[in-house]
Amino acid sequence: MTTDRRGAREPILQVKGLVKHFPLTRGVLFRKQVGAVRAVDGVDFDLYPGETLGVVGESGCGKSTVARVLMNLEPPTSGRVLYKGEDITRLSGPALKAVRRNIQMVFQDPYTSLNPRMTVGDIVGEPFDIHPEVAPRGDRRRRVRELLDVVGLNPEYVNRYPHQFSGGQRQRIGIARGLALNPEIIICDEPVSALDVSVQAQVVNLMERLQREFGLAYVFIAHDLSIVRHICDRVAVMYLGRIVETGGDAQIYEHPTHPYTQALLSAVPVPDPDARGGRDRILLTGDVPSPAAVPSGCRFRTRCWKAEPRCEERMPELAVPRAFRDSGTPAEHPSACHFAQERVRVLPGEEPVN
Ligand SMILES: Nc1ncnc2c1ncn2[C@@H]1O[C@H](COP(=O)(O)OP(=O)(O)O)[C@@H](O)[C@H]1O
Ligand code: SF4
Ligand SMILES: [Mg+2]
Numbered sequence: 001m002t003t004d005r006r007g008a009r010e011p012i013l014q015v016k017g018l019v020k021h022f023p024l025t026r027g028v029l030f031r032k033q034v035g036a037v038r039a040v041d042g043v044d045f046d047l048y049p050g051e052t053l054g055v056v057g058e059s060g061c062g063k064s065t066v067a068r069v070l071m072n073l074e075p076p077t078s079g080r081v082l083y084k085g086e087d088i089t090r091l092s093g094p095a096l097k098a099v100r101r102n103i104q105m106v107f108q109d110p111y112t113s114l115n116p117r118m119t120v121g122d123i124v125g126e127p128f129d130i131h132p133e134v135a136p137r138g139d140r141r142r143r144v145r146e147l148l149d150v151v152g153l154n155p156e157y158v159n160r161y162p163h164q165f166s167g168g169q170r171q172r173i174g175i176a177r178g179l180a181l182n183p184e185i186i187i188c189d190e191p192v193s194a195l196d197v198s199v200q201a202q203v204v205n206l207m208e209r210l211q212r213e214f215g216l217a218y219v220f221i222a223h224d225l226s227i228v229r230h231i232c233d234r235v236a237v238m239y240l241g242r243i244v245e246t247g248g249d250a251q252i253y254e255h256p257t258h259p260y261t262q263a264l265l266s267a268v269p270v271p272d273p274d275a276r277g278g279r280d281r282i283l284l285t286g287d288v289p290s291p292a293a294v295p296s297g298c299r300f301r302t303r304c305w306k307a308e309p310r311c312e313e314r315m316p317e318l319a320v321p322r323a324f325r326d327s328g329t330p331a332e333h334p335s336a337c338h339f340a341q342e343r344v345r346v347l348p349g350e351e352p353v354n
Contacts, residue, residue: 010085011046012217013070013103013185018043018079020065024292038291039065041241043079044318047185052211052218054228054249056264057238060288063221064108066238067189070219071105072096083185101131104183108190110170114162120173121158124148127180134181147176150213152206168199172206179210185217192227204230225261226268229253237261240299241291243318247333255330257321257340260300298338306339314338 020040025031040062047053055063068074070081072088080087088099104127107113114123125144128135135143145155151172162170171191178186188207192200208231210216222228228235229249236246237260245258256262259282266282286303289295298316301307321340324331331342 009049012049012084013047013219014080014082014085015043015045015066015070016080016082018066018069018081019077020062020069020074021077035292038241038294040069040076041291041294043238043241043243045236045243045246047217047219049184049217050211050215051233052220052231054225054232054235055219055221055238056225056228056235057223058264058288059223060291061238062241062291063223063238064189067105067187067219067221070187071103072100097130101134101181102183103185103187104178104181105187105189106171106174106178106191109194110167110174111194113174114170116162119159119161120148120153120165123162123173124176124180127177131181143180144176147179148173150179150210151176166199167195168203171195171203175203175207175210179214182214183216185219187219187221189221190223191220193223200227201230207231224267225253225264237264240288240294242299242336244300244337245333245335246318247330251330251333255333255342255344257324257331257333257335257342258337259304259306261335262343263303298336306341308339310338 018040019042021036021038023033024035024037026034043066045053055066057063069076069089076089081089083099083103088096091099118126121141121144124147125135125140128140128143145158148155148158153169153172153176162173165173191207192203195203204227207218211218218231220228220231225235232249234246234248235252236243237252237258238244239260245252245256245261252261253265256265263282263284267284284303289299289302295302297313298304298307298311301311304311316336316338318334318336320332321335321337323340326332
């Protein structure tokens, strides 16, 4: 699946060495920088046309910050975001506007991201104010109704207000707005995290259908691995501002080599009791350290059950571990761990295993 979609094509989006630090300052009059929140600290990935890249990590890992920089809502501290080879972080004026049309966003919280005083028609049609060339004034109403229909909402609801809809319906409104300008890429920042589990699958199915219909590429952000598997071709696992493991979905879900990925997987519920037998149990304890005080060496070492002195001294690079290089096995994918080891069956549980 991954190779089919990626083929020999060029990536549509390339993220290179992306860093976003927020300065920590002290003093009111003479603000002095006393440190930095290293929210994103060296992230690289490619996105290919029509594919879905999952970006997964616990809360506070820097996922939304990556999304905001990709959307050009904030400038990066350093690094580049190339859209079809052009660095969009350096664009402004009409050139930026043209690129923005092709990269849209769907937000996490459908309750706060829709203006409560605007009708659904105005919310979905708002992007046309900035890009009237996509839907000329006389054609807007028709286009908005069409968009509501595409996301499975009754076009007759066009004059209703957000509070008249359920969470799942509101997220459909957000998706309709994201589609309004016919983008090529949609950055989805935890689009189903705020929804009931029963509704999550419906919205994910809708997003998959829209992807096929419109050839969309998604960056799909989530805080756990369970929902992502349905939709992603490739997954990047983030920890404290960096990607720690990346690969095709089978590589990440069935042959993870990084302890953090293995721990995240062990939190994924297993619906089939028969499938639980013989799987490892890992418990991830403690919280993600503050990005204002990142541990030296491997940033996961304060929570890693395999940590050794070397982990404190040297930061592991994101690369295919030597043990798996040219192995031709599913474990042959980038993993930032000095002691990367394949762990095939991981089960949720209470006791850590060493
Ligand atoms: N504008 C900001 N100023 C200071 N710190 C920020 C700002 N935005 C985000 N952060 C911090 O950066 C870290 C990453 O945040 P975020 O990207 O929202 O993570 P995630 O989406 O993975 O939960 C957090 O520690 C957060 O508090
Ligand atoms: S480098 Fe060391 S601390 Fe980091 S994940 Fe690997 S074993 Fe754990
Ligand atoms: Mg977030």
